[in-house]
Amino acid sequence: MVVVVEGIGQTKEMDSMIAKTGRRETDWLEVNQVHQGDAPTLLRRIEPDSVACSVWSPPYHLGKKYEAGQSFEQWQTLLRETIAAHFGIVKPGGFLVVNIADILCFPDPSLPRIQLPNITRQNARITRNAVLAAKEQNPGLNRYQLAALLGCSEQTIDRRVNGNNIRGGKYSVQTRVQLVGHYLQDYAQQAGFSLYDRRVWVKDAAWENSQWHSSSYKAVDEFEYLYFFWKPGESQINRARIARTEWVEWGSRAVWKFPSVRRNDCHEAKFPVELPTRVIRLLTDPGDLVLDCFMGSGTTAVAAVNWDRRFIGIELMEEYVRLATGNIARAKDHFTLAKIGAPE
Numbered sequence: 001m002v003v004v005v006e007g008i009g010q011t012k013e014m015d016s017m018i019a020k021t022g023r024r025e026t027d028w029l030e031v032n033q034v035h036q037g038d039a040p041t042l043l044r045r046i047e048p049d050s051v052a053c054s055v056w057s058p059p060y061h062l063g064k065k066y067e068a069g070q071s072f073e074q075w076q077t078l079l080r081e082t083i084a085a086h087f088g089i090v091k092p093g094g095f096l097v098v099n100i101a102d103i104l105c106f107p108d109p110s111l112p113r114i115q116l117p118n119i120t121r122q123n124a125r126i127t128r129n130a131v132l133a134a135k136e137q138n139p140g141l142n143r144y145q146l147a148a149l150l151g152c153s154e155q156t157i158d159r160r161v162n163g164n165n166i167r168g169g170k171y172s173v174q175t176r177v178q179l180v181g182h183y184l185q186d187y188a189q190q191a192g193f194s195l196y197d198r199r200v201w202v203k204d205a206a207w208e209n210s211q212w213h214s215s216s217y218k219a220v221d222e223f224e225y226l227y228f229f230w231k232p233g234e235s236q237i238n239r240a241r242i243a244r245t246e247w248v249e250w251g252s253r254a255v256w257k258f259p260s261v262r263r264n265d266c267h268e269a270k271f272p273v274e275l276p277t278r279v280i281r282l283l284t285d286p287g288d289l290v291l292d293c294f295m296g297s298g299t300t301a302v303a304a305v306n307w308d309r310r311f312i313g314i315e316l317m318e319e320y321v322r323l324a325t326g327n328i329a330r331a332k333d334h335f336t337l338a339k340i341g342a343p344e
Contacts, residue, residue, distance in 0.1 A: 028050075029045045032310055032311060036317075036321045040082050042293070043293055048089055049092065052091060052094050053095045053279065053291070054290070054291040056295075057098070058098065059078070079187055083184070083193070084190070087193065093233030093235035095229065095230055097279050098229070099224060099271060100224060102181050102225050104178045105175045105177055107173040108174060109173050112174065126150050126152045128160040131146065131157055131161055134146055194230050199225070203224070203260035226275075238285070260272060280307055280309055286309065288310070290304040290312075292311070292313050294314070297320065297327055298325070298326075300313070301327075305331040
């Protein structure tokens with residue numbers, strides 16, 4: 001629907017924009033604010049061709065509070081619609097950068113249970129064949145009686161006979177492991193973006209004490225990807241945006257190493273400010289507009305403020321809007337104090 005604008009002084013450019021988007025100039029989301037709402041919906045209220053860089057980390061479909069009740073198909077739809085809504089608002093030559101762990105695990109009842117008995121940690125050296133032989137020789141015994149006969153626990157009998165020694169727990173549905181990077185690439189290409197690059201963020205050993213570190217062949221999850229998507233148009237390569245030593249250490253490097261957030265006390269899934277800071281400094285200039293449509297605790301906006309960029313934040317949950325707004329206000333205060341104290 002085209003919005004009819006009444007009044008004098010409306011420019012041809014404004015006429016064209018309203019005809020194209022159905023919105024007045026005053027309808028655009030306010031800059032340097034966090035807006036509460038659904039990302040795909042609110043993205044359409046951002047001024048076209050205005051965002052120099054959008055950097056965000058979507059829900060990982062891991063059962064966090066903000067993902068409650070979300071199916072895998074709904075998660076896919078959210079990503080697809082969010083990426084599609086970016087194409088009209090990222091300026092030509094601008095970037096969309098998505099941070100995500102590339103492995104997704106979700107319950108799949110159709111998947112056969114993976115039998116992974118941990119031989120080095122088994123207290124009872126009772127094999128499946130030994131249990132089956134004892135059952136055949138003593139057909140009237142239940143598992144408790146078989147356990148007493150073989151000198152093991154009834155859980156051992158159950159595990160050997162019914163295959164309940166599985167990843168995820170005795171009665172849990174088996175989990176399927178799925179790579180997700182190709183979904184992002186497909187959705188981005190469908191929208192009109194091109195995959196420009198990807199970086200690997202190696203986190204510190206925050207998971208070294210987890211059960212997977214010592215009781216499974218599953219590798220410790222200690223890195224994530226940053227996928228760089230480019231909107232066709234002229235892009236300036238300006239190495240002067242960062243120091244020469246920084247260009248050597250990380251600007252031109254595929255692997256970035258810096259610590260993860262060790263305490264997710266106020267939000268379930270925070271990333272360190274260093275992550276958006278590097279992206280923002282590498283791809284944008286002071287005064288450019290940076291977007292995060294899954295704002296969370298406000299880390300991307302804090303990085304933008306720290307480096308004199310404008311920002312727009314979108315966040316679904318009201319409590320996180322308040323959290324982000326407070327963190328951003330403190331960053332603005334620090335930035336203002338730093339400017340006051342800087343030599344002329």
